[in-house]
Amino acid sequence: MPPTATLEDIKAYQHKVEKDNIAPDNLPPCPRCRVESEFFKIHAYRERRFLIIIEMLIKAAYCSLVRFKCPGCGKTFTNYPDFAIPHKHYTRPSITGFSASYLNSEDITYRQALMVDGSVPGYPQNDATLAPSRIHRWITTLGRLTQTSRTALILLLQENPVSSICRNLAQVVIPQRKYKTKKRKKQLINCRQLMIIKAFFQATFKTSIFTKLAIRHAFG
Numbered sequence: 001m002p003p004t005a006t007l008e009d010i011k012a013y014q015h016k017v018e019k020d021n022i023a024p025d026n027l028p029p030c031p032r033c034r035v036e037s038e039f040f041k042i043h044a045y046r047e048r049r050f051l052i053i054i055e056m057l058i059k060a061a062y063c064s065l066v067r068f069k070c071p072g073c074g075k076t077f078t079n080y081p082d083f084a085i086p087h088k089h090y091t092r093p094s095i096t097g098f099s100a101s102y103l104n105s106e107d108i109t110y111r112q113a114l115m116v117d118g119s120v121p122g123y124p125q126n127d128a129t130l131a132p133s134r135i136h137r138w139i140t141t142l143g144r145l146t147q148t149s150r151t152a153l154i155l156l157l158q159e160n161p162v163s164s165i166c167r168n169l170a171q172v173v174i175p176q177r178k179y180k181t182k183k184r185k186k187q188l189i190n191c192r193q194l195m196i197i198k199a200f201f202q203a204t205f206k207t208s209i210f211t212k213l214a215i216r217h218a219f220g
């Protein structure tokens with residue numbers, strides 16, 4: 001099974017939107033006027049296209065996202081379901097899953113990391129398959145979530161001060177063939193560390209860092 005959100009995940013979220021069950025309280029406070037997000041009001045609904053993988057085919061699925069408005073200054077904020085990452089059409093399980101395949105193996109290429117049972121997910125309209133450059137961009141995106149990583153690490157160490165996590169994070173090494181610049185090396189390390197923190201966080205708190213923490217940090 002390729003990593004992906006399912007049609008059921010997307011339908012379940014749509015159902016919550018329709019039942020008015022989306023609360024703004026996971027969002028960060030307004031950066032302009034510091035009003036807490038619990039006071040935000042529903043502003044608009046916007047249909048969003050997601051790309052999910054069904055039996056190795058990339059298919060579009062649509063779901064409404066809720067935009068909230070700060071009552072203090074009128075700034076608007078999108079509330080994302082936990083299968084979404086802002087500005088990405090592929091779902092979070094695909095983005096983290098394929099990126100992890102690439103990072104977890106020493107000598108794998110982007111293309112190999114996209115393979116599931118010997119083939120790469122493709123588009124139903126033509127012969128094209130998921131492009132290897134996607135993983136490059138997904139890792140860039142995930143490597144930017146440094147505030148989320150930092151907060152998650154603080155919470156983990158508060159919960160278990162003798163956790164082995166710091167040792168695990170310090171041991172992250174990226175094979176030299178995977179980068180040409182220092183900047184890229186840093187992105188790869190950040191992303192790999194995010195994956196480790198994500199696994200510890202899930203095991204410790206039984207929830208994903210993407211459910212609240214990443215949203216709270218506005219995916220920073």
Ligand SMILES: [Zn+2]
Pocket residue numbers: 030031032033034035070071072073074075
């Ligand atoms: Zn405001």
